[in-house]
Amino acid sequence: MLEIKNINVHFGVIHALKDVSLTVEDGKIVTLIGANGAGKTTTLRTASGLKKPTSGSILLDGKDITATTPQARVKMGISQVPEGRRVFSTMTVLENLELGAFLRRDKDGIAKDLATVYERFPILADRKRQAAGTLSGGEQQMLAMGRALMSRPKILFLDEPSMGLAPLLVQEIFDIIKVINETGTTILLVEQNASMALQIAHHAYVMETGSIVLSGTGAELSQSEEIKKAYLGG
Amino acid sequence: MEQFLQQLINGLSLGSIYALIALGYTMVYGIIKLINFAHCDVYMIGAYVGYACMTYFHLGLLPSMLIAMAACTLLGMAIEKIAYKPLRNATRIAVLITALGVSMFLEYGTMFFVKAEVRAYPSMTGWMAQSFQVGGVNISMLQVIIMAVTVILMILLQFIVKRTRVGRAMRAVSLDKDAAELMGINVNSTISFTFALGSALAGAAGVLVGVYYNSINPLMGMLPGIKAFVAAVFGGIGLIPGAMVGGYAIGMIETMVDGYGNSLYKDAVVFAILILILIVKPAGLLGKNTREKV
Numbered sequence: 413m414l415e416i417k418n419i420n421v422h423f424g425v426i427h428a429l430k431d432v433s434l435t436v437e438d439g440k441i442v443t444l445i446g447a448n449g450a451g452k453t454t455t456l457r458t459a460s461g462l463k464k465p466t467s468g469s470i471l472l473d474g475k476d477i478t479a480t481t482p483q484a485r486v487k488m489g490i491s492q493v494p495e496g497r498r499v500f501s502t503m504t505v506l507e508n509l510e511l512g513a514f515l516r517r518d519k520d521g522i523a524k525d526l527a528t529v530y531e532r533f534p535i536l537a538d539r540k541r542q543a544a545g546t547l548s549g550g551e552q553q554m555l556a557m558g559r560a561l562m563s564r565p566k567i568l569f570l571d572e573p574s575m576g577l578a579p580l581l582v583q584e585i586f587d588i589i590k591v592i593n594e595t596g597t598t599i600l601l602v603e604q605n606a607s608m609a610l611q612i613a614h615h616a617y618v619m620e621t622g623s624i625v626l627s628g629t630g631a632e633l634s635q636s637e638e639i640k641k642a643y644l645g646g
Numbered sequence: 647m648e649q650f651l652q653q654l655i656n657g658l659s660l661g662s663i664y665a666l667i668a669l670g671y672t673m674v675y676g677i678i679k680l681i682n683f684a685h686c687d688v689y690m691i692g693a694y695v696g697y698a699c700m701t702y703f704h705l706g707l708l709p710s711m712l713i714a715m716a717a718c719t720l721l722g723m724a725i726e727k728i729a730y731k732p733l734r735n736a737t738r739i740a741v742l743i744t745a746l747g748v749s750m751f752l753e754y755g756t757m758f759f760v761k762a763e764v765r766a767y768p769s770m771t772g773w774m775a776q777s778f779q780v781g782g783v784n785i786s787m788l789q790v791i792i793m794a795v796t797v798i799l800m801i802l803l804q805f806i807v808k809r810t811r812v813g814r815a816m817r818a819v820s821l822d823k824d825a826a827e828l829m830g831i832n833v834n835s836t837i838s839f840t841f842a843l844g845s846a847l848a849g850a851a852g853v854l855v856g857v858y859y860n861s862i863n864p865l866m867g868m869l870p871g872i873k874a875f876v877a878a879v880f881g882g883i884g885l886i887p888g889a890m891v892g893g894y895a896i897g898m899i900e901t902m903v904d905g906y907g908n909s910l911y912k913d914a915v916v917f918a919i920l921i922l923i924l925i926v927k928p929a930g931l932l933g934k935n936t937r938e939k940v
């Protein structure tokens with residue numbers, strides 16, 4: 413279980429996160445939705461350790477991990493698919509996937525997980541010797557997801573996986589997210605595509621200018637008048 | 647023809663030295679986008695360490711070179727930790743100015759300890775002092791050693807960068823620090839390792855220059871340093887093969903101008919090349935012309 417408790421994050425004078433609290437229970441899909449600049453990415457970056465909060469704490473399975481490095485958090489089972497995919501463009505698909513398993517030493521386990529990733533994303537197997545930068549946007553998203561799975565995470569953060577993808581591909585990505593969750597990985601999903609996110613989420617949080625303003629089950633929020641107006645286009 | 651081949655051999659020897667130094671510039675630039683002006687002084691200190699090993703401890707060339715490489719490795723890591731790491735989030739110009747400061751500190755600090763005078767490396771004896779003729783071209787054993795050592799170090803470097811875990815981390819960090827961090831890569835220690843590698847190569851170059859040209863002084867790094875930097879830019883700054891190609895190219899051009907034209911112009915020609923490259927193909931010979939992301 414991941415618990416974010418009252419974190420505040422500043423960039424210089426900008427107060428980007430204000431007392432943000434959220435909980436991601438094991439086995440669930442939790443989504444964090446909100447408009448541009450609301451602070452969704454900052455929340456994930458802080459939870460991954462890339463950004464230090466000015467106050468508040470982050471707990472993983474009850475253990476305070478606020479002061480730990482991103483490396484330590486990867487080891488503890490946190491993995492992130494960052495906004496914009498951020499694949500290592502001049503390295504091959506296979507090298508990217510192997511980097512996902514950077515901290516692991518169990519050769520057999522890595523080989524097994526690689527096979528699973530290829531099974532889930534067959535296109536990556538076809539392209540494994542190709543430079544990641546030459547893949548299409550959708551393929552890069554799959555690579556970024558595969559790479560994040562190679563650390564065998566307990567909890568996976570996804571930052572706008574549908575960004576810039578054609579509707580058909582968005583559906584495919586969301587189906588895969590569901591499968592990943594069903595095979596035992598907890599998911600924290602950041603999305604601007606609120607309707608899609610609310611469909612698959614067990615629980616949802618809505619963020620506005622650095623604060624959580626609403627939360628509830630996915631079904632509740634998709635019925636909420638406020639949400640419909642603000643995020644679901646009527 | 648014979649003269650051309652002779653210049654070719656001389657150019658390859660000089661180019662080897664430039665390539666070894668250029669690799670350090672290019673690796674550090676590749677990973678933290680810094681032109682490490684202090685790099686040429688690491689090379690100078692490598693030359694002094696080698697000098698001390700050979701003169702005072704009467705060690706052979708190879709052990710002296712290895713000791714110089716080890717000393718430079720530590721020096722390079724110390725420079726990074728003390729001078730650059732605290733500035734990781736500072737503006738690039740602030741880091742650049744710091745690099746200039748470190749460079750001067752090393753030059754004049756060294757001068758304080760060893761005096762400004764030029765020192766002569768002990769001359770080689772035995773087989774290393776020999777030279778032989780191949781079809782009218784005179785090749786000294788030292789030239790063979792320089793070229794061989796360079797090639798061996800380059801192969802070793804390629805192996806580290808392409809095949810090892812830490813090499814893979816280096817490439818990942820140079821492409822995207824945040825993404826690398828999310829893979830569980832320790833960015834700080836990877837940067838430190840990059841300085842270590844580059845500095846070790848500079849240390850080797852320092853000792854090789856010492857035995858080849860016989861004379862060293864605390865400011866000896868400046869000109870070769872700038873030329874090696876030109877070599878790195880020529881090949882494409884940030885690209886390891888670029889530094890190798892650039893190093894040999896600059897060494898070759900310099901000896902050819904020296905041999906066929908006028909030795910007074912050889913330095914000017916190198917800088918003319920830098921200007922030309924920056925105008926025509928700023929990304930360098932092996933680089934792709936992309937605009938730098940801010």
Ligand SMILES: Nc1ncnc2c1ncn2[C@@H]1O[C@H](COP(=O)(O)OP(=O)(O)OP(=O)(O)O)[C@@H](O)[C@H]1O
Binds near residue numbers: 448451604
């Ligand atoms: N490195 C940074 N330096 C300064 N301000 C930043 C930085 N990163 C984010 N911010 C600010 O913090 C706020 C939240 O940004 P964040 O990227 O977390 O939003 P977001 O919800 O992910 O938006 P989007 O949906 O556009 O990705 C914004 O006002 C942004 O300008």
Ligand SMILES: [Mg+2]
Binds near residue numbers: 452453454495571
């Ligand atoms: Mg974002």
